[in-house]
Amino acid sequence: MDFPVAGDLLRNRLIMATTSTESPATLSAPAGHPRNLGVPFELGWIKHAQVNKSAVERRAATLSTRRTVKKQWQAAWLLKAISCMDLTTLSGDDTEGKVYRLCAKARHPVRRELLAAMGVEDLGITVGAVCVYPTMVAHAVRALEGSGIPVASVATAFPAGLSPMKLRLEEIRYAVGEGAAEIDIVITREHVLTGNWLALYEEIAAFREACGDSHMKTILATGELATLRNIYKASLVAMMAGADFIKTSTGKEPENATLPVSLTMVRALREYGEKTGYRIGFKPAGGIRTAKDAITWLILMKEELGRDWLEPELFRFGASSLLTDIERQLEHYVTGRYSAAHRHPMA
Numbered sequence: 001m002d003f004p005v006a007g008d009l010l011r012n013r014l015i016m017a018t019t020s021t022e023s024p025a026t027l028s029a030p031a032g033h034p035r036n037l038g039v040p041f042e043l044g045w046i047k048h049a050q051v052n053k054s055a056v057e058r059r060a061a062t063l064s065t066r067r068t069v070k071k072q073w074q075a076a077w078l079l080k081a082i083s084c085m086d087l088t089t090l091s092g093d094d095t096e097g098k099v100y101r102l103c104a105k106a107r108h109p110v111r112r113e114l115l116a117a118m119g120v121e122d123l124g125i126t127v128g129a130v131c132v133y134p135t136m137v138a139h140a141v142r143a144l145e146g147s148g149i150p151v152a153s154v155a156t157a158f159p160a161g162l163s164p165m166k167l168r169l170e171e172i173r174y175a176v177g178e179g180a181a182e183i184d185i186v187i188t189r190e191h192v193l194t195g196n197w198l199a200l201y202e203e204i205a206a207f208r209e210a211c212g213d214s215h216m217k218t219i220l221a222t223g224e225l226a227t228l229r230n231i232y233k234a235s236l237v238a239m240m241a242g243a244d245f246i247k248t249s250t251g252k253e254p255e256n257a258t259l260p261v262s263l264t265m266v267r268a269l270r271e272y273g274e275k276t277g278y279r280i281g282f283k284p285a286g287g288i289r290t291a292k293d294a295i296t297w298l299i300l301m302k303e304e305l306g307r308d309w310l311e312p313e314l315f316r317f318g319a320s321s322l323l324t325d326i327e328r329q330l331e332h333y334v335t336g337r338y339s340a341a342h343r344h345p346m347a
Contacts, residue, residue, distance in 0.1 A: 004216060005307035011179060033313070036278040037216070038242030041201045046236060051228040053265055063303075074295070075118065076334045078126055078326045080310060081294040082109050085317045086152055086283065087346075088131040090251070096139045098130055103143035105346055106130045109329055117334045123236035124209045127323075133158075134175040134308035141179035152182035152217070152315045156207060159221070161186035165206070172210040184205075184217040186250060190225045200206065200234065204241035217245035217283055219314075220265075223255035228264045231299035245281035256286025262297065266304045282309070285318025291329040293323060320346070 014024045087106045091097060093182050108181035115121040130140050131152040140151040153175035163171075172183055192202035208216050216240040222231050229318045235246050246265055249256035262284050269280050284297055294317065301309040309315050327344040331337070 030288045033279045036242055036244055036280055039240050039276055041240060042199060046197050046233050050235050051232050051242050053228050056260050056263055060263050063259055063300050075330060076338045077295050077298060078291055078329055080115055082091045082125060083128060084315050085127040086129045086131045087127045087319045088318055096134055099136045099139040100143045103130055105142055106148050106149055109323055113194055113328050114334055128316050130316050134171055137175055137178035137180045150181035151179060153180035153183055154184045156185040158186050159252040168209045176212055176214050180214055182215045184209045184219055186219045189221055192225050192230050197237050201241045204238055208242035215244040217247045219242040220251055221250055221253055222248050222261045223253035225298045231261055231264050235265045239280050245283050247283040247285055249286040251286035257284035257288055281314040283316040288317055289321050291326045316321045
């Protein structure tokens, strides 16, 4: 197929790809939606929450087997995945130069010649956000000036979350003061493991207040919460307390984002939305490394919540190495050949 001619086809696929398969019209989310203000703590709601583990696992097992996308459709879904990506560096060797290089990649996540070959170079595709440590926020803000790409910062003693509460709140305020538009907070896992749901609610509500106008993503660290039922309850409490997003993992736990965990959290998100009218975002993070993984998670969101949860306002990937594989797949689409990872440097 001639790629310049195919450009219009791919452009249409990018618009249509995420509306072409069946999905339940569970919640209707307009392009602009009110921010979650939270609701009063309701212990009875939490206590009666149940999760059918075997049913969740059966449903999760079908997500990668019942759907497949090829050719232009696959390229369009992968471009959509890039637009929902929080491009992340959270390493001890982060430097100003490394953050600047990552931000350059965030502005131009796919090599220009590949976009030109697909006829979509004018779409202005960027990642959803860049995520860094609080001390790197100012560097990222400068590097992304004028791009429209928000800077996200982890906070609250990421990843363990075990510093004194005063210090965790100060870290949020510091990151916001440096220019972070989004804050990824971590919870105290002990509150979940001991069933102290009110303490969890009050902690997250305090974090939300400290965030001010910056949106808050609540990291549950699901690999350390023991059961799917705990994960479901923690998701509900986080949303009650005002979370704008709920997020699976820090990426530092032994087990990070999995499909059963993600399905459990998405179902909690749907229940909260149906009861309160608020639409909450979802961010799987950790362990999502391949283009195939990205498409599977997009299918999960499309089938469980509908088309509107395939936009960066309501869905993000926490990603560091995912972009490399997606770009390799796009090069294969253009050239018919797989390239080495070093042809697509991250930073």
